[in-house]
Amino acid sequence: MVGASPTPVLDPADRVIVALDGMDADRALAFAAALPRLRWVKVGLELFVAAGPPVLQRLRDQGQRVFLDLKFHDIPATMAGACRSAARLGAELITVHACAGTEALQAAQAAAQEGAATAGLPAPTLLAVTVLTSWEQRRFAEELAIAEPLQQYVPRLAQLAAQAGIGGCVCSPLEVAQLRAIHSEPFHLVTPGIRPAGAPLGDQQRVMTPAQAVAAGASQLVIGRPITAALDPAAALEACCAELAACS
Template identity: 40%
Template sequence: MSNKIIVALDLKGLDNILRLVDTLENALWFKVGAVNFTAYGIKLIEELKKRNKKVFLDLKYHDIPNTTKEAVYSAAELGVDMLTIHSIGGTSMMKAAADAIREFEQKEGKKGPLILAVTVLTSIDNDALKEDMFINDTVENTVLKLASKAMKSSINGLVASAKETKMLREKFGNYFTIVTPGIRPSWSAKQDQKRITTPSDAIKLGSDFMVIGRPIYKAENPKEAFEKIRKETENVNPR
């Protein structure tokens, strides 16, 4: 099984989703986002776990610290393996999320999910950062600042574009597990992502995991598309 590719289950219909999961027999990780968690909830998580798959719950929690803490604890109880929070929620919120995992592990006596702090979404570029988020800085500087806050909050996972992964590795070494969205094989359409990278380059730049959705599930043959990406990346090492 591939441990580096996280297949984004962003297609519609529970039967279609599970059919895809069963088709991709060599895929270990699957991402459940806001749309399909809202539609199918715990049922989808349970079905993935029945198949011995690892679940990346990508709901990007961003709320007051106590609410975020409770949400993260509940996600841990579901048995997910990774989950996301927004780093822009601040250090108090991120510390509360980290506390939730520690409390879960102490109570249950088992490892909880890895928390990933989302830095800057891959649909955001420098212009959007300034015009829509009122941040008068570059994406790169903003990512570094948010990563520093995450580190101080005891969060050791990040979601970041592979465009920023190299500089994150240079500054923080291997402290963070880095998950990279916005991955598009050279033979796939760019679509709505602005800061994209090919799978091989993402690994070379230091990404630990790559989230890939549409290039796989919208392919004429999803299994063939997955295997093509897997073979392209299986012998690639970080630079």
Template identity: 45%
Template sequence: MNRPLMVAFDVSNQQTALKLAQALGPDGRGKTVKVGMELYYKEGAQILQKLQELGYAIFLDLKLYDIPHTVEKAMLQLARLGVDYVTVHAMGGREMLQAAKRGLVQGAAESGLPAPKLLAITELTSASEEIVTREQNCRLSLKEQVLSLAKLAKDSGCDGVVCSALEVEALRRAVGDDFFYLVPGIRMADDQVGDQVRVATPAMASKAGASAIVVGRPINQSPQPKRAYERYLADWQEGTKEE
């Protein structure tokens, strides 16, 4: 299957990250891990290199959101790290998204590396309808807002979006199949949802048309991460078989 189940390495330091990597298996080839703010801000690029040496593909999830010039220069540096996916906030607007893409392309070309996929954050899976309408003061419904941001991202040169499983089918119809739909907020029916609001099982996300899923606490906080990973992977693959 060429649609990855990404494991979120949302841990506080390199030692814990490498212990988790070892628990998932000594060979990371064929697996993708998400390195987010917590781990990257503590350990920097060296943790990416160590995980890459183990064979893992890297989703570097820093969710850049700043003026276009700053985002462009930041993406230029991130492209030199050899990661596979990076994120930016779609609400930064067209000019910022285009600048992000320029930075990635330039940085990758200068380093002789493939450019990472640029994924735009639509609305976080912790966001609810109330947050969007009352706190963001958005005139659109949550689903309409996600759709609008996804269209903007594609028009601005992004390779895909981060969205919940609940929006994927509508996005595929409106934005197209030639786009990458990454779905976090993945939980089994018997798992605690934590601070996630818009959640789905792996099979549900697969049937909806997700290109990839991200699983965090149910795996990285499990006493048996490999068994948890295999459980989620089986459900994800089962959903794929039923398509």
């Protein structure tokens, strides 16, 4: 998919995925229920390991759509089995590591479609993780012995995923414009590392504001602590939505 096209116009609330990191099941469910504008939630390793698969159904019963961010990376048969099960649970976005390779990515994609079909659900979108946003170039080269610059390595993995039939990527917001110029919609670009202006960076190194990321071509944004740790999480979510509405 070469050449950019405009990102589809979405309700700003549909662009924001709130990460329920660091919560147990009861807190996650109560938190999600307390935000009227909340459409999407991210269930990551912490919550999934603590609460198990039932938390996905409970969130879906509350009306939330689920991004299951477990970053599957294994041999092809294991990745296929995991994605098949995740699709049966109703996850609509599922992460896999692009560096698992073509065979594993293709197996994961086929199994996710199969799992959703057997459960009578729409097929989820698999998202390939390129390089985690906590990495910066010097450590990336020194610790992993990968000399290729991030700005070249990330597109290499994104292209590998696209050729394997994966529906999108998770990437740093600073990489969105580059990837969008190569992969037009409907290739989905989901960006963590989103920080509203003035918010602490935390453990993220490569960040943008919500408006900047969408302007660069992001499909959806993952936002955690700037909303979940806010004194008024509902107001923080509304502020993000208002920022996105103003730039649409």
